[in-house]
Amino acid sequence: MFLKIFLLLFYMEFEKIKDEKNYLEFNLINSNETLANTIRRTIITSVPVFAADKIEIIENDSPMYDETIAHRIAMIPFTYSDNYIKKDKCECKGKGCNKCTVTLIVKKKGKANVYSGDFKSSDKNIVPVSNNILITKLEENMNFEIEISVILGTQKEHSKFQNSIASFSYDNPDKITFKIKSISGRNAKDILLASIDILKEKLSEFENQIRQKNSK
Ligand SMILES: [Zn+2]
Known part of the structure; x- marks a missing residue:
């Protein structure tokens, strides 16, 4: 009502x-x-939209610092799917599971460039929006291996989720x-x-509160 x-x-x-x-x-x-x-x-x-949560650098022989690589990856926008829930609302209680977290692996050996298109995702629907974002450059025999956890988040939590x-x-x-x-x-x-769904949800929570207060 x-x-x-x-x-x-x-x-x-x-x-x-x-x-x-x-x-x-x-x-x-x-x-x-x-x-x-x-x-x-x-x-x-x-x-919410998807962005990198944890970035594990397994091997990085490239001239770029681990922190720089992690920062670059954190800024990459990912495609969206309705099939996930926010990690902080998931039944795994923030541990990360296939309902809230997508895992991407990048493994490459030089001489080569590492691009966002090299990410192998556990869900083909959740990948970087562009394949051409340069992550780093590898010289002959340099190894590069990282694992990225991607989750849903909002800008309120971090600007990478804008x-x-x-x-x-x-x-x-x-x-x-x-x-x-x-x-x-x-x-x-x-x-x-x-955004309209979120507003409707907030209003109906408010409505429920009023009803409960009235019935007391
Ligand atoms: Zn989960």
């Missing part, structure tokens, strides 16, 4: 301007800045133009829909 009233109060229309894989632009008609900002903040703080650049503007508060540019492996419309 509470949820219905809330949605009626915030009745608004969606008017699509541009809908591409990594970019969504739309107008919010009959809306207001507060609601637009709520959606924007939910996108920024709460919509999903998009979301912003809005208006000349007239009744018609707000909203833009979402994905910089992760999750597409822009999916990011918007996920």
Whole structure:
């Protein structure tokens, strides 16, 4: 009931301007800045995407320091799948299992360059968004072997989990133009829909609290 009233109060229309894989632009008609900002903040703080969690350097003969390699890998965006849950909410209690963690292995011997495309993933649906990110260069007979754990996270936890650049503007508060540019492996419309699911979930938790308080 509470949820219905809330949605009626915030009745608004969606008017699509541009809908591409990594970019969504739309107008919010009959809306207001507060609601637009709520959606924007939910996108920024709460919509998860994949990034490297732990990077184990097994062997690194390359001229690059282990820390530099780990930092480069942490910045790589990965593709997205709905089949995983956040590690901190997983039944493995943060140990890491196949419901919350994807493992990628990189093993290469020089003379060669190591690229993000060399990562062998435990799930073919979770891989770096680009194959051409250079990790390091190997000379003759240099070995390179690392293992990467990739998990879901939000920007609130770490900037490496930033999903998009979301912003809005208006000349007239009744018609707000909203833009979402994905910089992760999750597409822009999916990011918007996920933010609305999160808001609905928060509101229904709130509704339940009110109901429980009333029944006491
Ligand atoms: Zn788990």
